[in-house]
Amino acid sequence: MLNFTQYCYSPFFKIFILLFYFSTISSAFSQTDSLATKSYDELVGLYSSKIGKNPEIAIVYMQKAHQLAKQKNDTKNIAKTLYGIAFCNFYLTNNSKALQDVEMAIEILSTQETKNSALLSHCYNLRGMVFSDIREDSKALDSYLKAKQYSKNLINKIKISTNIAFIKKMHKDYKEAIRIFKENLLIVEESTIIEETKRRYEVSILANITETYLIMNEATSGNFTKEARYYNDLALQKYSKNEDTVLYYFLLINEMMILFEEGAYDKSIELAQEIVDYVLENNDENSLCMAYFYIGKNYAKLKEYNRAILFFEKANGIIQNSQRKYPIEKLLNKELALSYTAIGKIEKGQEYFDKYITLVEAESLDDVKVLNAVYAKNDIPELRAELDRLKEIILSERKKKQQLYLIAFALVLVLIISFIWYRKKVKKIKQRITEVLQKVSELERVEAEEKNKVSIISEKVTDEKAALLLEKLEEFEDKREYLSLDCSLSFVAEKLESNTSYVSNLINNYKNKTFKSYITELRINTALIRLKNDGKLRSYTIKAIAEEFGFKRQETFSKAFKSQTGIYPSQYLKKLREDLEVN
Structure with missing residues (x-):
């Protein structure tokens, strides 16, 4: 991250x-x-x-x-x-x-x-x-x-x-x-x-x-490195170094950062050095500062703190002499604080940590409103704890065992908490799966009853046209034509020999749901029943199963399945296979 x-x-x-x-x-x-x-x-x-x-x-x-x-x-x-x-x-x-x-x-x-x-x-x-x-x-x-x-x-x-x-x-x-x-x-x-x-x-x-x-990547709980990689690769495919050198090297800056995120620190350093060689010839202080900063970050990850400090200080020199306001100045002081403390220069580390705190406190009102809680409750305490830990290790080797005990205790505590959390999560998933299986049994019962009873739609619906279309819609459901990959509103309207507007209103009024929700619910309910009773189908990949039930994309199927049942298809299949092994 x-x-x-x-x-x-x-x-x-x-x-x-x-x-x-x-x-x-x-x-x-x-x-x-x-x-x-x-x-x-x-x-x-x-x-x-x-x-x-x-x-x-x-x-x-x-x-x-x-x-x-x-x-x-x-x-x-x-x-x-x-x-x-x-x-x-x-x-x-x-x-x-x-x-x-x-x-x-x-x-x-x-x-x-x-x-x-x-x-x-x-x-x-x-x-x-x-x-x-x-x-x-x-x-x-x-x-x-x-x-x-x-x-x-x-x-x-x-x-x-x-x-x-x-x-x-x-x-x-x-x-x-x-x-x-x-x-x-x-x-x-x-x-x-x-x-x-x-x-x-x-x-x-x-x-x-x-x-x-x-x-x-950092501002949210997600990891978006793959997305960044995809879009930057796309940009590099579209543009070459000969077409626009300035633009091309900005793309390389993104590539340098992505390599860092992927843990390819040596490759990131090599690319950053190429950027440095270019920008030194072309007087681009912004790119130079960023390249130095990331060379330092890479060396810090490799625990080569002296080399990291060398490049962090180069970036800091650019910032101090620039007209540009560099948002990374605060982050640079943070990295310098950690690196100096790591090599035992505690006072120097504290100096940069104080600068980091000052810059945090000097954030504009707009930024404070958004970020104050994060900095005050998370970043600063974490950084202070990390600095204190490094100070203790460097100042007193005698406390090493105590530190190890504390770390071991923390790890055990984390493991216990993780285990409890995992147990709760598993229990919750099992409960949802049980509810889904009960729903499947109910769907099977209703399906059996539907086969044996005569349609009485015409008695319940006074609108003759609507009654006729609802009977056709029932026939459409019985034939399971909604499983077609081409099933759309126009597809259903054609099957019912009507127009899309009327069919949409019909489903809204008599099924009490949108067309998309109606089709999705039919598909997922059918999937639940067939997966329970068809061993061969259960051996398919999720992608193949999705296509079997009318979904063109695996992701769409999984999202719809999770939305309707509270669990993912893979969890449902796992439970079905486990029950089969027990039986």
């Missing part, structure tokens, strides 16, 4: 959402030693060709284009180039300069009689990204909402929506953030935009989904 409890890292992946208002201008110009002879359009083309690979060069082209726009007093292009310069500075973590330039662009655009809505939307969106990068999320949200007002086309709305989802993610609304990311991904996939642009957006969103799952 991840060893951090909040946010993981700054908004790496929002900067993937490149704005393509320059895309109609050719970027196929070759670079020469002098920019003096270049036209405005040529400079913009050169900028577009470099922004995804080398923003330090791209900003030179945009600054020259800005000079040309000022010479011609072209306010539209002045604003556009200010935006481009701001975007480069955002890439390079020059946030104060980025904010200054984008504010100037917004001021120019806002004073024009005819508003350039697209460019204003881009500017406000970029301003929001800068605010988010310096952890002023309330201002970021205001900027995104302003960008939304000016946004006219679908893709720009997706950019803004993705950035708002990022804020939701940063404040632990993970499920909602993932829902928005996946919804946007589907929209992009089905869009008709240029293929290269489409893939860039797809990879950006996939990277955000990956990051969210990685953060959820």
Whole structure:
């Protein structure tokens, strides 16, 4: 699991959402030693060709284009180039300069009689990204909402929506953030935009989904490493190093983190070192800080604390000299506290622990509301207990036996508690299985009675049409046509020679349930009876059993079975096999 409890890292992946208002201008110009002879359009083309690979060069082209726009007093292009310069500075973590330039662009655009809505939307969106990068999320949200007002086309709305989802993610609304990311991904996939642009957006969103799952590893009780692995692999398949080096290395940062989560510490270190080599050449302090941090985390896991401290301190040096607000600063101090204490430097460890506490206490009001209980009741006490344990081991070897006894006692206590919990769980499952078997017996009794009694639907239902359809529905049930994999509302309507709306209302009114609940209940009840009485069927895999009863996916079958019976199919089958062995 991840060893951090909040946010993981700054908004790496929002900067993937490149704005393509320059895309109609050719970027196929070759670079020469002098920019003096270049036209405005040529400079913009050169900028577009470099922004995804080398923003330090791209900003030179945009600054020259800005000079040309000022010479011609072209306010539209002045604003556009200010935006481009701001975007480069955002890439390079020059946030104060980025904010200054984008504010100037917004001021120019806002004073024009005819508003350039697209460019204003881009500017406000970029301003929001800068605010988010310096952890002023309330201002970021205001900027995104302003960008939304000016946004006219679908893709720009997706950019803004993705950035708002990022804020939701940063404040632990993970499920909602993932829902928005996946919804946007589907929209992009089905869009008709240029293929290269489409893939860039797809990879950006996939990277955000990956990051969210990685953060959820620690913030929730689940383990989402497999999901993170799936989406990051998908992103890496779609994008190569040659297409956009900056974007590619951000994906490698995710890969580095996933390898750490999978316990492949040596591979994670090797990949982190590759990232370090790249970012040192390209002045990317954000990626460098993250790479150093994870090299340190990997070495700490390998109990090579001196090497871990070396890289933690490198990351700390970047943070102390940066304009960016790094959420990992608190976590870095925590790791430094543990590592220094582990090598016996207790005072140094305490110093970083005090810094960790100070940073926890300095959380913004929004974060305190969400995270205060977790930090106060869980993280800090656990960390203090771990530090105290390490101090005792280092300061007094004489207490080693006492420590071992305490640990042994704790383990025994955990085992006892686990055993009691397990017994209670097993008892609860057995009770549910007994209830399910009783239900099966009742279903078998009702089924036998149904075979022997004559249908009297027409006597109970006064609506002749409804009575006729209910008789057909009864025949549909008797033939067990609901077990077809193709069984849908339209399928049933066709069998009953009616329309979907009428059939749906019929089931709602006379069966007192939705169509989906009706079909699912029939299938699960049939499964319960047949599995009890069919030994051959019991030997099938869960997937094959699911298909036998009309479910296309094993997961859907298991979920429906658990929802209706309170137990999983595997537990039911196990009980049936045990009873068979006893008999």
